Amino acid sequence: MALTGIQILKYLPKTNCKECGFSTCMAFAMKVASGQAEIDACPYIDPKIKEEIAEALAPPIRKVELGGGNYVYFLGGESVLFRHDKRFENPPLIGTLISTNMKDEEISRRIGLYKKLQWERVGTILRLDTLFLQDEGSEERFIEIVKKVRNELPWVALVLASSDVGTLKKAIEICNNFKPLIYGANSQNFEDFANFSLSTKVPLTIIGESLDEVCSLSEKAFKKGLKELVLDPGSQVLRELFEDLVIIRKSAIKSRFKLLGFPVITFPYRYTDSDLLEILIASMIICKYGSIIILSDLKPEALFNLLIERMNIYTDPQKPMVVEEGIYPINGPDENSLVAITCNFALTYFIVSGEIEASRVPTWLLIKDTDGLSVLTAWAAGKFGADTIAPFVKKCGIEEKVKHRNLIIPGYLAGIKGELEDELPDWKIIVGPREASGIPSFFKKFYEE
Amino acid sequence: IPENLYKDISTEKIREVVIGKGEKAIKIGGENILPFYFFEGSMGNEIKIAMEILDVKPEEWPQSLAKYFSDVFHDPALWAKKCVEVYKAEAICLYLQGTDPNYLDLDVNHAKEVVKKVRDAIEVPLIIWGSGNSEKDVEILKEVAELIGERGAVIGPVLDTNYRTLGAIAMGYNLPIIASTPIDVNLAKQLNILLENMGVPLDKIIIDPSIGALGYGIEYAYSVMERIRIAALYYKDTALQSPFVCAIGREVWGTKEVQLPTDEIFGDQEGRGILMEAITAVVLALAGGNLLIMRHPKAIELCKSFFNILSMS
Ligand code: B12
Ligand code: SF4
Numbered sequence: 001m002a003l004t005g006i007q008i009l010k011y012l013p014k015t016n017c018k019e020c021g022f023s024t025c026m027a028f029a030m031k032v033a034s035g036q037a038e039i040d041a042c043p044y045i046d047p048k049i050k051e052e053i054a055e056a057l058a059p060p061i062r063k064v065e066l067g068g069g070n071y072v073y074f075l076g077g078e079s080v081l082f083r084h085d086k087r088f089e090n091p092p093l094i095g096t097l098i099s100t101n102m103k104d105e106e107i108s109r110r111i112g113l114y115k116k117l118q119w120e121r122v123g124t125i126l127r128l129d130t131l132f133l134q135d136e137g138s139e140e141r142f143i144e145i146v147k148k149v150r151n152e153l154p155w156v157a158l159v160l161a162s163s164d165v166g167t168l169k170k171a172i173e174i175c176n177n178f179k180p181l182i183y184g185a186n187s188q189n190f191e192d193f194a195n196f197s198l199s200t201k202v203p204l205t206i207i208g209e210s211l212d213e214v215c216s217l218s219e220k221a222f223k224k225g226l227k228e229l230v231l232d233p234g235s236q237v238l239r240e241l242f243e244d245l246v247i248i249r250k251s252a253i254k255s256r257f258k259l260l261g262f263p264v265i266t267f268p269y270r271y272t273d274s275d276l277l278e279i280l281i282a283s284m285i286i287c288k289y290g291s292i293i294i295l296s297d298l299k300p301e302a303l304f305n306l307l308i309e310r311m312n313i314y315t316d317p318q319k320p321m322v323v324e325e326g327i328y329p330i331n332g333p334d335e336n337s338l339v340a341i342t343c344n345f346a347l348t349y350f351i352v353s354g355e356i357e358a359s360r361v362p363t364w365l366l367i368k369d370t371d372g373l374s375v376l377t378a379w380a381a382g383k384f385g386a387d388t389i390a391p392f393v394k395k396c397g398i399e400e401k402v403k404h405r406n407l408i409i410p411g412y413l414a415g416i417k418g419e420l421e422d423e424l425p426d427w428k429i430i431v432g433p434r435e436a437s438g439i440p441s442f443f444k445k446f447y448e449e
Numbered sequence: 450i451p452e453n454l455y456k457d458i459s460t461e462k463i464r465e466v467v468i469g470k471g472e473k474a475i476k477i478g479g480e481n482i483l484p485f486y487f488f489e490g491s492m493g494n495e496i497k498i499a500m501e502i503l504d505v506k507p508e509e510w511p512q513s514l515a516k517y518f519s520d521v522f523h524d525p526a527l528w529a530k531k532c533v534e535v536y537k538a539e540a541i542c543l544y545l546q547g548t549d550p551n552y553l554d555l556d557v558n559h560a561k562e563v564v565k566k567v568r569d570a571i572e573v574p575l576i577i578w579g580s581g582n583s584e585k586d587v588e589i590l591k592e593v594a595e596l597i598g599e600r601g602a603v604i605g606p607v608l609d610t611n612y613r614t615l616g617a618i619a620m621g622y623n624l625p626i627i628a629s630t631p632i633d634v635n636l637a638k639q640l641n642i643l644l645e646n647m648g649v650p651l652d653k654i655i656i657d658p659s660i661g662a663l664g665y666g667i668e669y670a671y672s673v674m675e676r677i678r679i680a681a682l683y684y685k686d687t688a689l690q691s692p693f694v695c696a697i698g699r700e701v702w703g704t705k706e707v708q709l710p711t712d713e714i715f716g717d718q719e720g721r722g723i724l725m726e727a728i729t730a731v732v733l734a735l736a737g738g739n740l741l742i743m744r745h746p747k748a749i750e751l752c753k754s755f756f757n758i759l760s761m762s
Contacts, residue, residue: 082679084672117714121664215450238758243488250455257454272758276724280755283728287671287735301716304706305663305724309732312668347665351705374666380631437705 003056005030011053013044032057060252060261063090064203064228066157068178073129073157075230075291076263081253084317091314092286093130093157094293094306098149100134100141107145113298114153119307122321122346126307129155132183132294135162139170146171150178159183159205159265159292165196172200181205181230181292183265190217194224203228205265210234211244215259222258229262230291238271238281242288249289263291275299279306286310320372321346327398328353333362338447339398340408340432341389343370343378351436359440361447364401368392375410386416390423399426408432408446456489459682463690464652465493466625468540468740469574470601475539477655477739478692483678484735485759496734496756498741498749499540499576500532501698504563505547505555511708513719514745525563526570533571536746542576543567544699548589549580560589564596575602576742578627578696583610591618598622605629605694606657609640616649627694629657632673634680634689641688655740656691662700663729670695674736695733698744701726723748731755 009029020041022028031037032053039045039053063077074090095114098107118127131149135142142162149156158175161183162168168182184205185193197204206221206229208214214233221229231248235241245264252261268281279302282293286309295302315321322344330353342352344367356363368389370378378384393399393407405427409420411434420429433442465479479493506522507515517536521528525543532538543564547555564577577593579586590604591614597604598621605627607615612628619626628644630636637656645651658677660670674693680686701707707722709715726748730741734756743749 082672082675083668084676119714211450237761239485239487239760239762242485242759246486247450247455247488250457251450254457255454257450260450274754276720276727276751277755277758279724280727280731280751283731284735284755284759287732299716299720300714301718301721302724304715304721305728308664309667309728312664313671313732315668317668317672377631435703437708 005033071155087316091310092290095128095130097132100136100138122350130157132159139167205230207232218259231264245289265292266290269296322372323349325369328365330356331362333364335403337362339364341366345374355436355439359443361443386419499542500538501542502528504545526566529567529571540574542742544578587614594618625653627657631659638688654691655694660695671736678737692739694740695738696742727751
């Protein structure tokens with residue numbers, strides 16, 4: 001980070017009045033430096049200095065806020081080139097477009113898909129979160145669509161595209177406090193759009209035909225005091241799009257080049273006529289630095305894959321997703337129900353519990369803390385062998401819940417069966433299938449016996 | 450914008466590894482940039498895709514994949530031929546899954562017979578991938594190597610538990626090898642050093658970082674590959690300057706998602722599988738994958754055109 005706590009402390013009154021919610025100015029300064037508190041919380045700093053500090057602390061890719069209320073989205077806010085350097089912060093928003101030229105049925109179809117296409121994965125709901133609304137010169141219809149979309153898809157962040165500032169003004173009023181993104185200012189309409197964004201405080205897209213043009217426009221925007229910007233570098237071919245995305249991110253992060261330190265909006269369909277290739281382009285943009293991805297249409301099989309990719313790439317590499325250690329009842333188990341065990345890696349838990357649910361067999365699923373490692377990884381790391389499973393089974397309380405002593409272990413742990421039987425002499429160890437997909441048939445059969 | 454704001458020129462280069470011999474031989478590696486960072490240098494050789502076939506009839510392939518090959522499942526030679534003639538495969542990976550002691554535990558004779566038939570049926574380069582069982586692979590690959598010595602085929606996976614024997618066999622026939630380690634920068638480096646110390650030239654080594662499919666741990670492989678590549682190109686870590694092979698097909702086509710039937714929420718079954726395989730391939734190519742082993746003909750075709758248009762100026 002560009003400022004340390006000590007440097008920030010210099011600007012604070014050092015009265016330790018606690019109004020910021022921290023016990024001392026020093027504590028507050030440290031939190032601000034590490035990004036865990038906002039400098040605004042201290043009422044005693046000169047606004048000009050506040051701005052300077054905020055500026056120095058801002059991530060190299062500036063954070064832009066969209067939406068409002070329960071549905072706030074951030075674009076950008078990134079500070080690394082590679083996820084292993086720390087993590088990627090704000091996943092790209094993904095959605096499609098609706099234009100005033102589309103027929104009513106088509107518009108309803110698209111809105112319907114936003115509502116319908118939702119998937120649950122490792123405890124998270126995956127769904128589309130943005131929509132690009134294109135005005136083709138018919139204000140009335142545009143406004144109608146904005147109203148409809150706000151009504152029916154309250155969570156979706158909007159990108160409003162029109163060449164008419166008047167139309168946009170009306171559209172923004174409908175959005176009320178739900179901040180859309182304006183698309184956008186180019187070199188012809190720059191003044192109008194920039195002034196509009198300045199007066200309404202709505203973030204603005206800068207549309208260039210090359211990176212150089214984007215830079216000259218964002219420089220002008222800076223001079224006007226506009227900071228909530230999104231870039232469309234207008235790349236012509238796929239290779240140029242890739243290079244633009246990388247160059248934008250690298251110059252902002254490596255060299256703190258301010259003019260390009262903004263999130264980027266992308267349109268994969270501009271680079272191909274094939275809907276499958278369009279999806280691969282989107283998959284590239286998820287890895288390589290896009291902040292908004294607008295697709296030509298919504299295909300469930302494609303979106304499902306893209307949203308999983310987005311979740312994977314944006315998980316924090318330092319913290320695998322975990323579930324808590326304990327006994328999980330599935331399908332209403334009782335003292336005669338099956339007992340199975342697995343690790344606490346969230347992905348494993350959700351796959352395994354999903355299959356057990358599908359089997360309808362009442363089961364006690366034991367989750368052993370393995371620091372979020374998968375079955376084999378945990379075993380290889382010495383966290384899921386007989387020596388750690390046995391004490392867990394004894395102390396977790398399952399012995400009071402069931403009358404029998406049969407424990408199903410994952411098929412990949414077949415090798416520890418003997419050892420585990422030695423450590424748990426009362427228990428009979430049953431080796432389950434290797435893949436969770438084998439659980440329903442295996443569990444049903446075993447339960448019947 | 451001034452180039453020095455964003456350009457990082459590497460003085461290093463990933464080694465080129467030649468697979469196969471003669472006209473049909475392919476080369477992988479040779480880049481001095483992160484994948485597709487053309488503004489900083491060159492990719493060397495294009496990303497290559499090998500089609501995967503098995504030594505035994507697959508039991509759990511979904512219909513959406515099996516239908517392209519079910520007419521040749523009974524004969525790996527015909528299967529290989531079909532991949533080359535119909536789907537234009539530029540390399541074939543023969544996965545000796547049936548030899549796995551935890552699966553069918555088929556013996557050396559079976560492996561030799563299949564390898565010989567496949568070898569004679571096609572001219573494109575071959576990759577012979579054992580079951581991954583350390584001892585069994587030594588037993589099998591020792592005999593198999595003799596059959597493919599002339600062909601310059603790749604053998605693997607070489608593990609830290611069998612690298613001495615397999616390394617010696619590969620050197621004996623001058624074959625490239627796949628050095629396999631579980632998603633870890635240091636383990637990958639260590640295995641390369643061990644192999645180099647016993648005399649295996651570094652331009653005969655391809656790193657298998659052990660990948661996971663989309664939704665199944667792909668992010669770990671992605672980051673480990675990026676870290677290895679950055680160490681190789683920007684920190685002059687010569688022991689890591691090897692190209693990557695990614696066994697994508699078997700990871701993707703074993704997941705639940707490719708088996709789920711077509712419905713309104715999860716969409717078309719075949720399209721879902723194709724995209725899952727193709728996206729896994731794209732993500733890993735962006736992390737440095739040089740040789741991708743895949744299964745579905747349409748996913749392969751799609752990836753090829755994607756890499757193509759991404760390279761076109
Ligand atoms: C991603 C990964 C990692 C990640 C960790 C991911 C995580 N959170 O666990 C990282 C990079 C950290 C890692 C590290 C290591 N890894 Co690792 N890793 C993998 C990889 C690629 C995928 C694992 C995964 O996420 N699987 C998905 C989950 C859902 O699978 P799962 O938990 O097994 O669950 C399935 C089944 O077991 C079954 N199941 C689960 N529970 C139950 C319960 C019952 C009752 C039943 C019936 C079924 C069932 O259902 C699930 C779905 O089918 C595998 C290779 C591979 N492609 O599988 C190697 C692998 C597991 N790792 C391995 C090793 C050796 C290691 C390391 C020791 C290497 C090292 N650096 O020293 C370390 C150990 C960790 C440590 N010291 O901290 C080896 C294990 C070898 C072995 N046979 O023992 C593997 C197999 C790679 C290999 N081929 O060598 N690893
Ligand atoms: S509000 Fe300002 S002056 Fe008061 S303790 Fe916090 S930082 Fe110090």
